[in-house]
Amino acid sequence: MMDKTPKQSAADTDFVLLNLEQEQLAEVRSRRLGRRHLRPYELALMWLLRVYLLFMVGVVIYQVYLAARGGK
Amino acid sequence: MRQLSISHEDVDRAADRGRVARARLRTGWSSRLRLLWLLVGPGILVMLGENDGPSMLSYASTGSSYGIGFFLPFIVLTFLMAVVVQEMTVRLASATQRGHAELIFDRFGPFWGWFSAIDLAVGNFLTLITEFIAVRAGMSYFGVPAWLAICAALAILSLALLTHRYWTWERVTLAGALLNLLFVPVALLAHPNWHAVGHALFTWRPLPSGSSQQTLLILLSDIGATVTPWMLFFQQSATVDKGLTRRDLGFGRLDTVAGAALAACGALAAVIATAPLYARHLNLASLREAQFAQALRPVVGSAGAALFALGLTEAGIVACITISISSAYAFGEVARRPHSLNLPLREGKAFYGVLFFCALAAAAIVLIPGLPLVYVVLIVNVIAVLAMPPALLFLYLLANDREIMGDLVSPPLANVVTGLVVLVLVAAGVLFGLSIIAPHFFVRVFGHLLPG
Structure with a gap:
């Protein structure tokens, strides 16, 4: 990704390193952070809320259908 | 250590941070105010x-349906909820220098990352x-054709991005x-x-x-409005793009609170401005396009109605800008493409491309005649509320x-409040679902508990 970026001058580099923390640099930010281990209850909560969302989207679609049928 | 490569984005951000560093060197009230001016932005922008x-x-539908009463403090409460939630994104941004979408991808893996990105x-x-619907509705009051x-609106969106500079974009959009x-003078009128x-x-x-x-629909819609x-x-990515660090966290929090206070003023003003329609038994939910402002004319006069229509247009345009940018940030973070408003066009083709594609596609749909304006708007707000609990769970896990x-x-108090917000949102969603699927059961069991 960063290889496509035009290179900046040495003066630019000095200016950037003076004013930005290293972790703010685009190249550093583009590096992936490691995965974290999800505990079973966290995973269960994620799935529960995912099912809740899918179910509720179905309810909203049904509500829109009812409203359309009722000529709202 | 290998030498780090510096991008154009870094140079622009360093210029912004240089101004902050110089302001920090000075003492006195004026330099504190200067620092505040330099560091506020994402919080006010996200709230407004x-x-x-x-x-x-x-809010206008709330005022015209229920007048002045229960919903005024309820709206204030929703903004307090918003402050608690949004403060976490400022902390996440300052601590990690990563956007929200990339943190979810990195920490929970692509499976959950894609779920959240699709949501x-x-x-x-x-x-x-719905933003383009609002622009269309506001401008139709002045006789401007929909197209x-x-x-x-699309031209203003493009102009705001022409500078390819986060700082300039932020100041222009803040002014808008x-x-x-x-809405405040409309309420006074x-x-x-x-x-x-x-x-x-x-x-x-x-x-x-x-x-x-x-x-319940209005309750959920007002929560979804906040x-x-x-x-x-948006706030997490914009905070990173602006370059806020751990040292700026206090200003980031102040920015969020100030944004919530300003936005609450606008929201309460809209309810108060439309409340007289309640006494006249005129519900805005039954109206279309320019009729919104026209309905208000007998109450607030021609100037007030014109201000209301202008306010609606502004609200739509500013949100078009911020929401399409939030999509572009998330796309860049997920696809690992450069994503910054400091990117020149040649380096950020994918970023700007997604931004404009989203806006253009939404704009095209709005030109379809006969859309039920207020109903679509209320339903979209409800969907936003329903999508919030899974998003808040990711936020909670990341912030801890x-x-x-x-x-x-996150301190324990923030976790308790976040848990309560999730519970309230899920409970409101479940009640809404019950009221649709089993309306008789809903009225029998919960009818006496709910206002209305």
């Missing part, structure tokens, strides 16, 4: 951005449609967002009963009357992830 077309229409993309697209209003306060306003704010009364199902998933993604947050992990 969320006072968008659908939100203002939702955001769908929600943002639906919301963008011209939409083209003008402050026009949200146009409605000559509200301030005693009733004060009484409502402190007693939550009178409670709304009418059908429980309609009340806390939505795109806000999490000591490995990335260090000493900035």
Whole structure:
């Protein structure tokens, strides 16, 4: 990704390193952070809320259908 | 160590941070104010951005349906909820220098990352449609044809991005967002009963009357008008793009609180301005396009109605800008493409491409004639509320992830409040679902508990 970026001058580099923390640099930010281990209850909560969302989207679609049928 | 490569984006951000560093060197009130001026932005933008077309229409619908009462303090409460939630994104951004979408991808893996990205993309697209509806509705009051209003909104969106500089974009959009306060003079022109306003704010009364199902729809819509998933993604990414660090956290928090206070003023003003329509038994939910402002004309006069229409247009345009940018940030973070408003066009083709594609597609849909304006808006707000609990769970887990947050992990009080917000949102969603699937059961069991 960063290889496509035009290179900046040495003066630019000095200016950037003076004013930005290293972790703010685009190249550093583009590096992936490691995965974290999800505990079973966290995973269960994620799935529960995912099912809740899918179910509720179905309810909203049904509500829109009812409203359309009722000529709202 | 290998030498780091420096990008154009870094140079622009370093210039912004250089100004902050110089302001920090000085002492006295003026330099503190200068520092505040340099560091505020994402919080005010996200809060005023969320006072968008659908939100203002939702507040207007609330005022015309229920007058001054329960909903005034309820709206204040929703903004307090928004402050708690959005403060976490400032902390996450300062601690990790990563956007929300990339943190979810990195920490929870692509499976959950894609779920959250799809939620955001769908929600943002639906919301963008309603923003253009608001622009169309506002401009139709002035006799501007729909196609011209939409083209003008797209032109303003393009102009705001022309500089390819985060700082300039932020200041231009902030100036536009402050026009949200146009609703305040409209409220004043409605000559509200301030005693009733004060009484409502402190007693939550009178409670709304009418059908429980309609009340629940408005309740959910007003929550969705204040806390939505795109806000999490936008504020975190914008805070990173602006370059705020751990040292700036206090200003980031102040920025968020100031934004919430300004946005609450706009929201309450919209309710108060439209409340006289309640006494006249005129519900905005039954109206279309220019009729919104026209209905207000007998109450607030021609100038007030014109301000209302302008405010609606502004709300739609500013949100078009912020929401399409939140989609572009998330796309860049997920696809690992450069994503910054400091990118020149040649380096950020994908970023700007997604931004414009989302806006263009939503704009095209709005040109379809005969869309049921207010109903679409209320439903989109409800969808935003329903999508919030899974988004908040990701936020909660990330903000408590000591490995990335260090000493900035959420304090216990913030966790309790977040848990309560999730519970309230899920409970409201379940009640809404019950009121649709089993309306008789809902009325029998919960009808007496709910206002209305």
